[in-house]
Amino acid sequence: MEASEMNTSADDGSPGQAGYRRSARSPRGEARRRELLDRVTDDLAVNGLVDFSLRRAARAAGTTHKVLLYHFDGVDDLLKQAVLKLRDRRTVNAMAAATAGPPDRTLAARVRAMWPMLSGDDPGLRLLDQAIGLAMYDPGRYGWLGREASRLYLPSLVSLCPVSWSEQRKFEVAEMVLGTLRGFLVEWRTSRDAEGIAAGFEALVRALEREEAAASA
Structure with a gap:
């Protein structure tokens, strides 16, 4: 062969x-x-x-x-294909956790359910978070690592938002969730400050609850 x-x-x-x-x-x-x-x-x-x-x-x-x-x-293409494959696995697991349960679950509850699928100590998850650092270190060569992550995760987060929201509101909230969770992941890999990250995550959940309450008022 x-x-x-x-x-x-x-x-x-x-x-x-x-x-x-x-x-x-x-x-x-x-x-x-x-x-x-x-x-x-x-x-x-x-x-x-x-x-x-x-x-x-x-x-x-x-x-x-x-x-x-x-x-x-080439090696960059092979690396890209492998990273995307790992991201696909992570996204599938996170979305399965987020969409499990009753269909009327709040966005805050869905984000809470998906967080363990994103922040575990599985080696594949650690590598994906390392990739963020690589994109910042050499954006000319590895900037796609960050761009592809956004293209993969953002539509999934938009799909978790309440159907009654406008597309603009869904996009804005999804961007907030993506940026905040990405920051938490980098913080976890670099500082291991579990207590601080847990506190920040709870603040994000409360912000989502307020956003949903305001939208339904």
């Missing part, structure tokens, strides 16, 4: 086409790409971003870096 995967010529002869797009042209190629990505993602979740490289990813995937370059458009 690897001999064929190392053939990096595109079927249509077009140069510069991303490798994983070439491999996705067949069910077999796409299945192989997903398998490799799963292995790299699992390694990234356990070992973090430090010293991440194409060769480290190849060792984790049990293949060669040339094979990875057939399926992915």
Whole structure:
């Protein structure tokens, strides 16, 4: 299998086409790409971003870096795909917790339910919070880590808002929740101030309760 995967010529002869797009042209190629990505993602979740490289990813995937370059458009593309996969897992778990229970639960109750899914000590969660720091450290190269997080989480938070709210109000409150929770996550990873973060979270919940009360008045 690897001999064929190392053939990096595109079927249509077009140069510069991303490798994983070439491999996705067949069910077999796409299945192989997903398998490799799963292995790299699992390694990234356990070992973090430090010293991440194409060769480290190849060792984790049990293949060669040339094979990875057939399926992915370089180390940054591979990192992006793995981070997004971890974020998908986190979002699914958080939204499942937020939407469980009666449909008339308040937004404050939904945010309270999803918080443990975002703030646990699972290695994959720690890595996603490290990614925020990486985006701040080198925004030119890694700024997408923050932008993609917003694109992923913001629509989910908007969907949790009361249906009676205007779209503008939903967007404003969702932005407030996203920015506040993101700040809490960075604070937790850097200071481990559980008491202070818990107090801040309760203040956020009260702010959401007031927002909902004002909207229904």
